[in-house]
Amino acid sequence: IRWKQLATLFLLMWSVIHYFERVKPYYVFQSCLWKEWESWPHESDPHHSIIIGDPQIVDNYSYPSRSWLELTITKIFSDNYLHRNHNIYSKVLDPDSIIFVGDLFDGGREWNDKVWLKEYVRFNKVFNPIEGVRQLRQIPGNHDVGFGNGIDFGKYSRFKAYFGNADEVVVLGNHSIVLMDTVSISCIDNNKISQASSKFLRSFEDPSNTYKELPRIVISHVPLYRFTELQECGPLRESKKAFPVSRGNQYQTVLEYELSQKIVNWIRPIMLFSGDDHDYCHIRHPLDKRVKYTDEITVKSSAMTGGVKKPAIQLLSLWNPNNKQDDTWIVSNEETRKVDAGTAETYLCYLPSPYQPLVHYGITLAFSIWWI
Template sequence: MIGVASMRRLFRIITRIELIGVIFWTVILFWGEFWVTSNAISNCGWTTWEHWKADARPTRIVVLADPQIVDDNTYPGRPRALERATEMYSDIYLHRVWTGIATWLQPDAIIFLGDLFDGGREWKDNFKWEAEYNRFRRIFPDRNVPLYYVVGNHDIGIGTGVLSETVDRFEKFFGEANGVFELGNHSLVLLDSLSLMNREDQSINNKSRKLLQNLATEKPELPRVLFTHIPLFRPGDANCGSKREGSKSLPLTKGYQYQTALDQDLTSEILTSICPVVIFSGDDHDACEYTHEYLNPITSTLVYTQEFTVKSVSMAMGVWWPGFELISLWNPGQLDYTFQTKLCVLPSQYTIWMIYGISALLTIVTLAVVYLIAISRRPWQAIPDDSLMIRFLKTPVTREFFNIGLSALLIYSILIYYCMI
């Protein structure tokens, strides 16, 4: 057996390694669960990219697209345990981002661009809806900031799939699906284009159509900013710009309760009725920038209006790097360009998990090396039948492995708890 002196020396080594291991995992978990997200959001601070005059007092808005909180409809066929784990981690990620926005950006308003839920349109009973609504509020608790909500196709459906009861239910909890409000000396227009796509039932499209008619007959007193869920029509090969992760264009496709872009005639009607200076949309989950060209019916001039399709803020919506949009509005009355915008890109949760995996492997290798060094310097006089693995399980190194693992789990639990309050 190992001598007493050798055992004491090994215990001293193990104790030092245990302390180093706990410190190492404290740093790694703090980085992954707190710092990396906070750092990404703080780097998007308003003053780092705004270019107004020194005396400007802009109104600042955060736009979040497609949180689409994971539920039973998200990954059909996935094992239930994995599905629950996906729900938990995506909720943690969204809440972490929400906390970072409130802490580092402190916007004047926050606008959600629809698809708050994933299966909202599928829930027939209000009990399920209210349970998921309460979950949504736990993820995005009140931060004393005005909130505005655009409705998404995963919330109420699309076109002929929209039912009056699903729209009424959404409006009961989140406010009117259509509306105009003044902020930052601009008129912000929230448009339910999903109901507008129902051309057969006037009881469904009435509110959206009435909004367009009212705006079309009024000369804009303030610059109008349009917020809608589905992107407006553009050619299928139109380049979305360098901020897009996937294919360089937004594909024009249709399917069950979805359509990747509005119809061309409806797009033209929206543009000429609202005459927006800029448009923000969601739905696609990836970033896309496109410039629309149309004839202003009031001035009879050709107008070019940028549309920004905003990345999904969720880690579970098919983009490696989620994100959100920042809008800065400043309209003292004599500027031609009254808004500035920036895409704030968030860290990849999958990269964070890979760092955790590499760190775990490094921990195991380090402990194995310590064990091999220990037995090479003080050969054992062990029972001949003992295998190397049995010897390893009998050593203090094993205790060290479990101590570090339990410490890391405790640290992780504390950080998760901190992030969720």
């Protein structure tokens, strides 16, 4: 046995892994530092939030054609990618809160309670608590509970029991963050499922709603309806095809037009974040006969298994020192990664490449075998 050779190879492998798992991610997130893109006054103290799109942790429903070994390897690498990034961007960016836009699981709507609880524990290990950081995870996606009339009341109740009610307003940085359960409000056959969500939305029709005293930001799993021939996603979207407007078994790519209009006109948000699609999309919804607009950002998937080449997170900076509604409407530039809505600014932050490390690990392993 050539111990010096083995020691050299061990050091080489450790160096390669350490670089791609710790060093490079650290420098990637350094490029997203808040002060690099915020435009607040120097003395400001904004609220910083990270928005996570569709982690959809891999399970037995993700790749039914794969063998047990292939699926296990996929779970290990995909969980590590989410967990590693979660801890490093939390350390580098030091957010005040983290908001998930749904689809926490992949087959969550399919599992019995025994399996679901195991996956719930696994999810909490992947996205472990960070001291001083508030995590808002109560928005369900169609992969968590189903969509509309396809939702099972028992599984809907289970999600709410463990993650909390989505239909609520959380005040962050002098902004009303409106967390909406748009998969449940789309259910018309079972009033037990949609009643709470419908009542919550109707409360914003009342001009005296106290949450309307602050600028509002809506968080929804399902994107709002759009006319794709007029409302294009912009150059930062990976797919060159138009945003899909379709429906199928347990999914709908956009909300119904009437529901979308109620959300925009009753809540009148300055900004809206959605998920589900996995790719980035920035459009504007007209208000007041097109005098004002609401920016909607569909957040990219944060997972290496999300079907996008460059996973990302969305950064949200909130600064409203006047503690009131801001009627300033900014003309957005779709060519940049930043969207400005007066008292709220958001920035597209790309995650480290999920596949580049795997290529280098493979090359290093092949070299090690050849050299030995």
